[in-house]
Amino acid sequence: MLPFLSLLILIPLIFSGITLFTKSREQARVVAFVGALATLALSLYMYFTFDSSSASMQFEEMRSWIPSLGISYHLGVDGIAMPLILLNTIVIPLMLIFTWDDVRSAPNRFYALILAMQAAVIGVFVSLDFFLFYIFWELTLIPLFFMVNIWGGPNKAHASMKFFIYTHVASLVMLLGIFGIYFASWFQSGFPSMDIPYLLSQFPLIEDGMLRDGIFLALLFGFLVKMPSVPFHSWLPDAYVEAPVAGSVLFILLKIAGYGMFRVILPILPDTSNPSLMISILGLLGAVSILYGALVALSQQDLKRMIAYSSISHMGFVSLGCAGFVAYSISGAMFQQFSHGLIMAIMFMSVGVIQATTGTRIINELGGLASKMPKLAVIMMLTFMASLGLPGLTGFVAEVNVLAFSYANVPTYVIVALLAIVITAAYHLWAMQRAMFGVYNEKLGDVSDVSMYQLVPMAIIALLILYFGLNPNPVFEMMLTSSNQIASLMAVLGV
């Protein structure tokens, strides 16, 4: 059998290299698009041959790499990773179409960075060796940093630096956690290993409870900052807002932190010295993120900033679903990641269109755009509805699973989150009403609707939101299989 997962990393990487050496914008975007399409085709093939009913690793690859340190080249996917890979490979080519006509400096580097980013993110999703995982995890930083730093808005230097420092420090803390579990298991078993499944299985055998908690918290910190969760979120609004549209979408596709929660945090959570405390921490941070993100979004003037805060609010559902710790709440959290990626991609694209045509993102300076841009208004409306959780769209599926099934475990936080949903609906509708409906603001001059290049990708993603909202099973089923396995860990302990 072909090494599918290696190819899935290598194809974007190789195309990224080729793109770097193209001479013109036309060449760069075509090469990049071909690369993204090839990756998409491969991931679709893998998706259709993927066995949703099995929680074990599939397409596994295992080669010895640095045996003296127990490091191996170990790849594999399961129901946690597969939907996220699919999300990434679907949205990236669409995003390339969306940016097809954009004029910017150094297009070859721009497209090369996008593909490099894709390779790094997929690398994180498929790595089953902590060493490899960490390498890819760090590699995701570099394209994003340059994306913001070069093609960003007026405040780009500050935003990119802040993003970099925040998340780099967080990953270093995470690295400490990795070292902790690595050496603890080395001392116990007498041989080194960086294998993720092996190390996770060794975690309960670590005798020192303090050490177990320390490792857990270090890893959790790394993921929470990247996710981000309140109170470690302050890099996000700056970075998302200053990034160009493609950069914002790349940030949205950076679902590695939530992935880490499912892959690493939840399997070891039952073996910390006080699991119920850890669950409360997760639930509290989730609920606070949901409420805080919604409240701050309500008060934003800048549409892009509002969306950035709504993103924090939505990611809170991931933490809350994890805190629920039953199969359905965890699957809900996983589905929230998938759904959020689709929804936010359109949201940022819409804001990009609005800013490009009207020259402003300030909500109060817009108004009545729907009359001039009907196509955009339809897609935006659908997305905003999905984002606020209208039944029949993906956001609803995710949130209802999280809320309904987390209630048993963390009822207080679910009630807080329910309250926040009202605010969520409010800021979405209010923004929509002020920006898109009502009387057209004549100061904006003559604006035209979205171009074909922009409309098609947005429409495709919108259809996906509708499709997965009505029929989540194609991805939900595999998520459920994996979450069942995670939740069974907790059940064994009877906590």
Added chain:
Amino acid sequence: MSDLMLIAPELIIGITGLIIVLAGLFMGRSSKNALGYLAVLGCLSAIALTISSFATTGSLLAEALVIDALSQFFKLVFLAVALIVCIASIKYTEGNDNAEVFFGLVLFGTLGMMFVASANDLITLYVSFELASLSTYALAGFEKKNARSVEAAMKYILIGALSSALLLLGISFVYGATSTTSIPGIAENIDVLLNNTVGILAIVLLIAGFGFKIALVPFHMWAPDTYQGAPSVVSALLAAGSKKMGIIAAFKVFIVALIALQADWKIAFAALAVVTMTYGNVVALSQTSVKRMLAYSSLAQAGYITMAFVVLTPMALTGGILYTLAHGFMKGGAFIAVGAVVYMVMAKNKDSEVPDHLDSFKGLGKKMPITAFCLMIFLFALAGIPPTAGFMSKFVLFSSTIEAGLVWLAVIAILNSAISLYYYARVVKYMYFMPAEGERFSEPAPYLVALLIALAGVLAIGIWPEPFINMAMQAAEVLLPL
């Protein structure tokens, strides 16, 4: 005869050096280029011999020299650095009437370093130390009409003489207390040294003596000026090679001879390591001269390596030793890349005041694409970004620190490497994201060959570290038998 085979690499380097110096007397200015190729050939054959005889052990000259995995590993580091320096210097010394002196000095300096790696006796160690130092003093001042180069050499000589004096004084105290200069002999008589006030003084002097060579804070003042002022190829030799000589000497003296002191002096080494890496990184942040920045980053890197003395487990030593090799490639490569840029700047404007200013790097990705790419990889390697040698060696070294329970030290080191990323990335930003001024410059071939060799080294250690880790482990076992 078999004894001589043990030091065959040294003999080759020494003889090549002599031939070059002598042959240079009879050659015209234009044909002296051949000498460079001869020096490269000498380095290559010495490397081949060292690798082929790796892990053989033996001693000669009444145990004044021992050959083992440790000394051979460091010889490889020195030879690799000498190799890339010699290759790049073929261009640097082109048309220079004193080319034979330059190559002769590089080879003699390398010879001194190689003998330090094998020295098993403090006197041998000191003499070899001086051989290397004297050669590099002259090299630093090689551009005798360039005030900066002369200034660099003067500072280097004065501070170097002081450190040699301190070292010699320290050795004499050690000899006075233990009545031997043999390193294993000192280890046997360590009690005498410990119960003697002179012993403490001796150790302080030794730390200072080696500290100057390694450029540990507070013995570092000469390094930035010297690295900046000296010709770039010489800076590469100093930072990537001669600094390692201090490290191997310190390994031998402090780990083999004075291992019993380890517990008492741990905190002193920890303080040196922390202060050195933090100071180096913080000061590097504000530099606009790239060579000076590399000099400060070199301080920081020495600080990381010093952590191996603190942790002192086989794994930490493996990490420290691997780091010296990795550092040889990345720092040597970085200085040579800067050398290529300086060459370009000087070719356009002979009177450039600070040819290695950050502004010279604007748009380098367009002007000198291969040099810029190599430099970017070296800088990322220095910052510890995977998959490079810098990441791999930091990984082994830092993880060993955690293994030993010194989490605080690891945290400081990790935060330091996070800081360092800022100033390395700044150079990359200048190279790739600032508009180029001027046309594409045809990159001089010798520099390119040297850069590509260093690049191959950096990537090989990063991607396939297993053989290098094994070699470093064998070397570490010599220091700290399991």
